[in-house]
Amino acid sequence: MYAYAGKILRVDLTTGKISTEPLTEELAKQYIGGIGLGIKLLMDNSKPGTDAYDPDNPLIYMTGPLSGTMGPTGGNSYAVVSKSPATGGIGNGESHGFFGPDFKRAGYDAIIITGKAPKLSYLWIDDDKVQIMDAEHLKHFTVYQTDKTIRQELGDFYIRVSAIGEAGEKLCRFAAIINDEFRAIGRSGMGGVMGSKNLKAVAVRGTKDVNVADMPKFREFVKLIYERMKGPATKKYKTLGTPENVLVLNSLSALATRNWTNATFEGANKVSGEYLNEHYVKKIVGCATCGMRCDHIAVVPEGPYKGSISRLEFECLWSMGPLCGVDRLDAIIEAMRIVNEYGMDGISIGVVVAFAMDCYEHGVITKEQTDGIELNFGNAEALIAIIHKIGKREGWLGNALAEGVAKAAEIIGGDAYKYACHIKGLELPGYDLRTLKTAALGFSVSFRGACHLRNGAYSPDVKGKVNRFKIEAGRGKMITDESKMYNIIDSLIVCKFSRGTYYDGWKDLANYYTLATGIPMTVEEMALAGDRIENLARLFNIREGKGTRKNDTLPWKIKNVPVPDEGPAKGVCVNEEEFQVGLADYYASRGWSPEGIPTVEKLKEVGLGDLAYIAEKAEQGGN
Amino acid sequence: MVRPQDRKFVTADPEKCIGCVVCEYACSMVNENTFNPNKSRIRAMRMGPLTNLAVTCRHCEDPACVAACPKDALSQEENSGIIRVDENACNGCGWCIAACQFGAMNMHPEKKVVFTCNSCTDNPDKEPQCVKWCPEEALTFVTAEQLAQKSRQKAVQNLFQTAETPK
Incomplete structure (x- = not known):
């Protein structure tokens, strides 16, 4: 097979058994790869009614057919599919960066991970050699510390790591899996599934060739796409980036504010894409093999969060900004940074905090229950403080909120369900659905x-x-x-x-x-x-x-x-x-x-x- | 005869390079007919989101790699400055890899001999393809003198805060 590796890796963390099997061309064509093939493998490898956190729930790492080629964006990707602990249905996420191509070059289209390791472990895939490694020393490490430590101890700068932080270890239902510092398999709690398997990270080194069927024509085609990426189709991502949406949605009364209380935000100009780029963005970078540039790297130049650095996109800026009534970009950048460290979904976390603020403002939760945090809309310090509590599952409220808004509303009781903005258990992303x-x-x-x-x-x-x-x-x-x-x-x-x-x-x-x-x-x-x-x-x-x-x-x-x-x-x-x-x-x-x-x-x-x-x-x- | 100061090499502008590794893929595509950064003659380093640079052979004067080779397998072309590897003589000891300050010498994963940037002279394209493919236009194929001129122009422009482009 061309482009595909033609091989599926199976890892049973309970028994330590590792095996491979071929990927048939028929299955490849029918389901392509990525989430399509991932959902097919999930369907075929899981029993009905298995809980998302049951060891039998498979966690499936996927590449796409283009991963490992120089196809822009297709070349640098991977996906994860599993049953979601947030929804009880399909969970999936895709991430770009640098991890996917090494995973393909190691020779795999998919990894089906089942079971639960007896102690915290990480998977080390070095081409054909696959080992389950001890990760007890990485316990509660941030995603970045985990990444750095694994590369150091394995002695290769170019090893790529996809890892969970403390939130995933503690089974947060919106925990993310993160690679390359800030690229996330963000939504639907895939990091929680990884944590439930005692799996801290997947580290890969792939040194094999990835060959395409028709190199001259493929080369011509990808050159065309690289050229188009310099043009109008991607201009938004290369200039203001997705934070451009702040003012666009605000003008349409579609910028969900204070947990869908308002549809416009009076502080929108202070958290706009325009303001962000002028005052905070230091450089716009991008993923491997991509001709677009979308990663707006924001650095806080002064104040209590001076030096805080993070990539910032619209969704997370919105969820931890307008949705929580927060109009301070320095606090939003810091919040984003720590959310990436704990390894949480940057959309869900903001909706969870906004839900808690709504409950607090309506007297559904008390100051005693927040451990003294004044969880009012607009309180930037409270936003940061409660994120730490959720990431660590600290205190009654931190523990409840780590379950996501649907389950937290059940734990809190009373009118809390009214403020829980989710569908099927997954928190809403950044659009006011009343006006869209x-x-x-x-x-x-x-x-x-x-x-x-x-x-x-x-x-x-x-x-x-x-x-x-x-x-x-x-x-x-x-x-x-x-x-x-x-x-x-x-x-x-x-x-x-x-x-x-x-x-x-x-x-x-x-x-x-x-x-x-x-x-x-x-x-x-x-x-x-x-x-x-x-x-x-x-x-x-x-x-x-x-x-x-x-x-x-x-x-x-x-x-x-x-x-x-x-x-x-x-x-x-x-x-x-x-x-x-x-x-x-x-x-x-x-x-x-x-x-x-x-x-x-x-x-x-x-x-x-x-x-x-x-x-x-x-x-x-x-x- | 080309003067040493006219030798061209590929260099990355630290202000423009973002470590996207398109250069690595372009290199392996044209020189090895496959996609594999491990077979690329240029490697990009991403130390962090703000710290990126692609690095390859700079065709040094008096190259340390050539001096280090105990098998006399390396030689420098006089006109181009390109380091040529005699693949029959090279035994893959890696002394040249240790000697190169830029990490521009690499061990070929299959041939088990070292390889380095040939300025695309060995493939049909004849001009460095990493430069052609770089989406940021961060890579240039230049002489040391051109690099120096660029830096001097920038320094003077900064001093005078002028928007006038150099003639």
Whole structure:
């Protein structure tokens, strides 16, 4: 096989057994790689009802077919798939940087990690030599300390490490796996699954060649993409970066503020992309083999957090800024830095803190319960203090919040559920769904819970392609079409920031795949693969009791608290009736039943007929 | 005959280089027909997000690698300054690797002999492909004199705070 390594590595941490098996070309073509193949391996290697933190829940590391080539962004990627401790359904994340290519060069398309090591360990993959190493001395190390220590003790600067911090070890349900200091498998708690296996890190050194099927044409194609990356399609990422969204969303009354109390933030100018770049960004860097530059490295020049340094993107800036009512970028940069050290999802952590602040402001939690922290909106010191407590699971509240907002609301009780903004257990990302209603529908049906990156449903709203204050027929098809593309993007594992450089869309991606792998791929076959992956993920969620209409919901505040801010969005929220119309429209466009279950015909169409029993059982009322 | 000060080598601008390793992949692609940074003649170092630089052979005058070789396997081309490796004579002892202050000598993972930057003279492209592919335009193929001129221009421009571009 070209581009693919053609090999899957299995590691049982309980017994220490390590083995390999071939990856067939058929499976590769059907599921591409990345999250597509990862979800397939998860489905085939897990038993229904296994808890996310059970040793039998496999943690699956994936490369994409392009990983290890010089394909921009596709060359530098990896993904992780497992059952999510946050949602109980599909958990997945993709990360770029420098780790993925070494993983491929070591000779693997996937690593299926099961079991639980008897003590804290790390996996050391040195090409064909795979060892489980003692990591007791790395206990509670930050991600960066872990990375540095492992490279030092193994004696090679170029070893790449993907690790968890203290949060992952302590089974935080939104713990991340992080490589290269600040590149994260962020969402859905994959770091918690790693921690539950007593696995501190995966270290790789790959020295083998990665060959593509048609080198001259591949070279020509990637040169074209590198050139396009210098153009308008990626301008945003290279200039202000995603923090540009702060003022854009604020002007649309879509900048969720103080835990979705407001939709505009009076301090927006102080946390804008413009302000950040002028006062804090020191350099814009990027990942391996990429022609874009998106990593805005911010350094605090003065004040209590002087010298604090972190990469900062819109989502995390928003979650720990406007969403918590915080208008101090120095504190947000420091918060981001420590979130990366503990190894937590930078989106979820902000939503968790904002939830706690909302509870505190409404008297649902008391100052005694916060161990004296005045957890009011806008209190930057309190933000930092509570992040430390959550990262360490310190105190009653820190411990409860490390469970994520859905479970924390159950622990806190009372009215806390009203302030818990999540879908299927995953905290909402940075959009006010009351004023972006295509996004509301799209996020509610995403298979990994509240997520803007499963179908990009915020895009038609923000770009003004639809009436964003309404859900109406036709939105379902938009979401369905985009979800197929997003599934392929995450299976090839090309960066979503690069999506604008594939001018011919599906045609470019299918061509890219074939030039690298030599496996013929038509546009239709690739789109069908995107649909197959979506249906497979839905089936997994159905199998786990998390994938039918009753699970496609919206948070209480989105449905019950109208936007109070003056402007065009005043008084808007999502009403149940339009939401149900939207769900029905979406299911119909997918070829799913009114209960949101794929029909047998649909499953046969996408080549998943052998799994129709899961859908049939669910239609009869079972999981 | 080319004067020593006219010899060109690949150098990275520390203000522009971000350690993205595109140069490594371009090098292995054109010189080895594969993707493998371990077979690249240029290596990028990322010490931290703000500390990056790609490093390769600088075609030194009186090169330490040549002097160090106990097998006389290394020689310097007079015109280009390129270090040539006699692959039959090299026994992979690595003394040249230790001698090079830039880490520009590498052990080939398969051939088990050392290799270093040939300024792409051995492949059909004939001009350094890392320079051509660098997305940041951080790499240049220059002489020592050109580098010195660039630094002098910058120093003078800074002194006068002028926006006037050098003629």
